Amino acid sequence: MKSLVLGGARSGKSRLAEQRVLAYEGERPIYIATAWGGNGMDGDAEMQQRIKKHQQERSSRFSVVEEQLHLAETLTKYDGIGVVFLVDCLTLWLNNCLHHKVWQQEKSALLELLPQLKGHIVFVSNEVGSGIVPMGELNRQFADEAGWLNQALAKLCDQVDLVVAGCVLNLKKGVL
Template sequence: MTISLILGGARSGKSAHAERLAAASAKQVAYIATAQAHDIEMAERIGVHRQRRDASWTTVEEALALGDAIRRWSSPERIVLVDCLTVWLSNLLFSEQRDYPEVGRIIPPDSFHRERQSLLDALRDAAGEVILVSNEVGLGIVPQGAISRWFVDEAGRLNQAVAAISDRAVFIAAGLPMLLKGKPC
């Protein structure tokens, strides 16, 4: 089955592109939403995404156990659309209460490596098509703070790992798709 990674910056049009791909398939769609509304601005973003989604799609809200959700919803007659990997990564990295000193080594939560590997394994074993949306956060300057650098580094590693096992990778800039890997959508 086909694994597609849709990358882009904030407000680049990556989610809308992924949604168009899913809608064009004429298959059932399971939309796995990773965002959590911890503030008003995020609640508004989530609302925009909900309004844009096809009413026939099944929405699954999963903030942490993404690999398990993909396994549960993946099937030959269904497309799984995950929006988005970097929000999921943020949920995962900051899921446990701990001190994140601005100096020294930052230790990820115990669940981090297990859940990351679960995601990669679920993608390799997917029974149906999967479309993943992710932010490309490594195009700007290197962040000053240790926590920000840690997140950018882990997002880059995650995007590389997912791209390596994906059949197709597309970069979105200004709403325009640029094929990085595989056949055009």
């Protein structure tokens, strides 16, 4: 099962994704955290607080892997029968890849790998295309790339949900 959970900031998307992953009884849940800052890397104080809040709220059942750039490589390393991945968050990963100028190759690697994964996976991503067109070329590139990534993943995923104010709207139905 491949699932994509979309939503805005503080919408409840991570909570839903964590619940979905932990519902796979008997499988090994692996949380892949993509934010900078959780492992001593660059990150501002506010981002450090966000990361800390996620860590405190996260179930101890998760094995946590921090990976800010090479998502497909990390998924390949830990993939197997009996594994369920939670990748939180794709838009932070996109930001990291754009910053390090590795976006196209990393995106291609993920999209190529996804149909071959043995384990279950739940992706978390921000829906950023519902607002105004951002000012600044990099901001527009980010919004465009996030939209295209979400579309590509939605096509490959069995289930897609949008979370708004803690309420879930199923966009594409899968079977848990």
